[in-house]
Amino acid sequence: MSPITISVAVFACVFGGALLGIFIHSLLPNEHLDSDSKEAVRLGMALVGTTVALVLGLLIASAKGFYDTQNSEVTQLSADVVLLDKVLTHFGPETKEIRALLRSSVARMVDATWAREGSDKTHSAPSAANEETLFDKIQELSPHNENQRFLQSQALSMAIQLGQIRSLMLAQKSSSVPMPLLAVVVFWLALLFISFGLFVRPNVTVVVSLFASALAVCGAIFLILEMYQPYAGLIQVSDAPLRAALAQLGQ
Numbered sequence: 001m002s003p004i005t006i007s008v009a010v011f012a013c014v015f016g017g018a019l020l021g022i023f024i025h026s027l028l029p030n031e032h033l034d035s036d037s038k039e040a041v042r043l044g045m046a047l048v049g050t051t052v053a054l055v056l057g058l059l060i061a062s063a064k065g066f067y068d069t070q071n072s073e074v075t076q077l078s079a080d081v082v083l084l085d086k087v088l089t090h091f092g093p094e095t096k097e098i099r100a101l102l103r104s105s106v107a108r109m110v111d112a113t114w115a116r117e118g119s120d121k122t123h124s125a126p127s128a129a130n131e132e133t134l135f136d137k138i139q140e141l142s143p144h145n146e147n148q149r150f151l152q153s154q155a156l157s158m159a160i161q162l163g164q165i166r167s168l169m170l171a172q173k174s175s176s177v178p179m180p181l182l183a184v185v186v187f188w189l190a191l192l193f194i195s196f197g198l199f200v201r202p203n204v205t206v207v208v209s210l211f212a213s214a215l216a217v218c219g220a221i222f223l224i225l226e227m228y229q230p231y232a233g234l235i236q237v238s239d240a241p242l243r244a245a246l247a248q249l250g251q
Contacts, residue, residue, distance in 0.1 A: 021197025
């Protein structure tokens with residue numbers, strides 16, 4: 001399910017909880033709505049509210065850290081690609097085919113990583129094959145002096161590092177918030193909003209305030225879900241560093 005779909009479902013549960021609380025308020029006898037009852041509910045919900053605030057804060061921090069990691073990996077990958085191309089250039093003109101293969105591999109990598117939904121599978125396999133071929137081609141180089149031997153060893157190390165970063169990026173694309181954790185947080189939020197509506201007399205101001213509060217909370221959940229999908233959706237890691245590196249390859 002997409003973050004937007006999940007966030008809309010969460011909003012329905014949370015704001016629906018507020019409306020349910022208002023409805024229950026109309027059914028309860030007056031002795032259930034006295035100051036003692038309000039205080040007991042307020043104390044219990046204060047504990048739930050504190051827990052929700054802590055969990056949401058931790059989830060936002062975790063999602064932001066995950067997003068920043070992906071961003072730094074893309075930047076590191078871009079720098080390594082340009083550096084590998086420079087190393088191959090210094091090796092000699094016999095690396096022209098390898099450099100063309102590197103450029104093709106990077107282009108496929110960009111297309112696969114930032115592909116539209118449904119097109120990932122068509123590019124990931126050729127990209128992986130290109131990376132293996134790139135490593136094999138560098139291994140097949142025949143250095144004629146110590147300088148070329150050193151450059152070949154450096155190129156092999158960089159090719160391995162590129163493959164590691166690429167594999168890590170692919171593995172992390174499937175990361176997300178555990179659904180049981182999200183379900184518990186939504187349950188806590190629904191309880192909170194039920195308590196909000198339980199002791200108020202319904203009017204336009206109250207309903208609009210509860211609507212805005214539910215929207216704000218669900219906006220936080222939407223941001224968390226979006227940052228766990230850094231190569232799709234509204235909050236994407238920029239592909240500009242890789243595209244800038246791609247423009248420099250072969251020059």
